[in-house]
Amino acid sequence: MREHFKSDSAFLNWLRGGFRRIWNKSPAKIEYKKTKIYKKINPTSGKLAQFIDCELCGEPCRANVVQVDHVEPCGSLTMHNWTEFLYKLLLMNGEQLQCACKPCHKIKSFAEMYDISFEEAKIKKQVISWVSKASTARQACKDHGITYKNLKQARADLLDYYREKGDIK
Numbered sequence: 001m002r003e004h005f006k007s008d009s010a011f012l013n014w015l016r017g018g019f020r021r022i023w024n025k026s027p028a029k030i031e032y033k034k035t036k037i038y039k040k041i042n043p044t045s046g047k048l049a050q051f052i053d054c055e056l057c058g059e060p061c062r063a064n065v066v067q068v069d070h071v072e073p074c075g076s077l078t079m080h081n082w083t084e085f086l087y088k089l090l091l092m093n094g095e096q097l098q099c100a101c102k103p104c105h106k107i108k109s110f111a112e113m114y115d116i117s118f119e120e121a122k123i124k125k126q127v128i129s130w131v132s133k134a135s136t137a138r139q140a141c142k143d144h145g146i147t148y149k150n151l152k153q154a155r156a157d158l159l160d161y162y163r164e165k166g167d168i169k
């Protein structure tokens with residue numbers, strides 16, 4: 001089997017894609033999402049629509065864009081942990097799920113990747129997005145009482161601001 005793939009990572013990518021398809025059709029995932037759906041008038045269209053509240057920020061979110069997330073991350077798939085990974089993915093050990101809006105899901109993945117808290121990840125992602133453009137970086141510096149010099153400095157100064165406040169490490 002392994003000889004059909006150029007590298008371990010090509011093989012793992014193929015495997016990950018297959019696992020994702022299994023997960024997307026998992027009855028546990030589908031059923032969990034169903035239990036969280038409620039109907040209300042969509043403020044943008046004025047029509048009745050299905051919503052789910054994000055379990056991380058509490059914001060109501062269209063049911064079709066909500067992501068079902070593992071409370072405990074499955075970790076990364078390697079050549080040596082398929083069974084463990086698949087057990088966690090398919091909730092075989094009673095792992096829990098939660099519904100998350102897209103922004104929260106991205107923050108959670110970022111937090112898992114860098115092994116930091118959700119709140120810390122939220123601030124760091126926000127700072128990264130501010131300093132992606134000079135105009136937003138300038139505005140963010142102004143809002144935080146920081147003199148803008150350049151993007152790199154703005155990033156460091158904004159992170160220092162939250163470090164001094166004790167919000168991030």
Ligand SMILES: [Zn+2]
Nearest residue numbers: 054057101104
């Ligand atoms: Zn959210």
